[in-house]
Structure formats: structure tokens, C-alpha cells
Amino acid sequence: MGTTNHISTKWLGNMAFESNNPSGHHVKIDIATEDGGDSSGLRPKALMLSSLAGCSGLDIAGLIKKMKLEVDEFHIETIANLTDEHPKYYYKVEIEYHFHGSNLKEDKLQRAVDLSVEKYCGVMEMFRRFAELEIKTVFHNK
Incomplete structure (x- = not known):
């Protein structure tokens, strides 16, 4: 079988999350304010x-x-x-x-x-x- 990727995604509070990447970089994920988020990250x-x-x-x-x-x-x-x-x-x-x-x-x-x-x-x-x-x-x- 091929490569296995393991990603950790952490809740930051309210509706925001931060997810890591094998590259060592992180991405912030959130939803729109009208949906209850803070619109502080990518959808x-x-x-x-x-x-x-x-x-x-x-x-x-x-x-x-x-x-x-x-x-x-x-x-x-x-x-x-x-x-x-x-x-x-x-x-x-x-x-x-x-x-x-x-x-x-x-x-x-x-x-x-x-x-x-x-x-x-x-x-x-x-x-x-x-x-x-x-x-x-x-x-x-x-």
C-alpha cells in the first residue's frame, strides 16, 4: 500500500479549527459569521x-x-x-x-x-x- 497521511485538527473554540499538514504548515478552518462562526479561516x-x-x-x-x-x-x-x-x-x-x-x-x-x-x-x-x-x-x- 502507498503513503499514509496523518493530519491532526484541533478545535480553537467557537467554530474554528486548526489543521496541520505534513509540510509543517497549518491551516485555519472556520465558517461564516452568519452561520455562527467568526469567519477567521477557510471554509x-x-x-x-x-x-x-x-x-x-x-x-x-x-x-x-x-x-x-x-x-x-x-x-x-x-x-x-x-x-x-x-x-x-x-x-x-x-x-x-x-x-x-x-x-x-x-x-x-x-x-x-x-x-x-x-x-x-x-x-x-x-x-x-x-x-x-x-x-x-x-x-x-x-
Whole structure:
């Protein structure tokens, strides 16, 4: 079997928690004030979207480096729809990969996106188990 991750999450009072990470960094989790929290941390479900974008982004950044591609800016927009009924979960997720530059090799960048989406990103694979994914690649040539 593969690697085991052990995360400790500590209640800080009211509705806030702090969770550690194998990197040694911590993240604070909380809910909105209108829901009884202090809005002092990241929302749990939204944090899942950051994990998804971060995982895929790391794959692509590695491939940009490996393929020696010129990209001035790269960002990922993640738009997700939650169910209306509890337990609320994401049933549809749209992931947009935006590349900016004056010398974009679109075919190679698209290949990098495809490799992440179809082969490398474990978080993407987890999302695929419960949500419909829509992938878009947008090239902004300067």
C-alpha cells in the first residue's frame, strides 16, 4: 500500500479549527459569521476546491518546467455547484486553466493539462468519484 497521511485538527473554540499538514504548515478552518462562526479561516468545502486546483496546478507547473515552455502567467478558476440538500456536496465542478503569454505553445500546454486531468492528479481522481467535471483551457496570447 502507498503513503499514509496523518493530519491532526484541533478545535480553537467557537467554530474554528486548526489543521496541520505534513509540510509543517497549518491551516485555519472556520465558517461564516452568519452561520455562527467568526469567519477567521477557510471554509472546508471551498478548501477542497483549492486542493483540487493546487494538485493539478503543481502537475502542470512541473510539466511547464520539464517542457521548457514560456508562460508569463498561469491561473486556475474553479467553479463548483453544491447540492441543495444535506449533506451538501459538489455535484458539478468546472475547472478553467488560463495561460497568458506572448509565445504560448498551445498544443504542449494542452497536453500538460490533459496529463494532469487524466493521469497525474489524485485529487482530480477523487473528485471524479462524486462530481461531473468540466475542463476548459483558455489561452491569452499577448
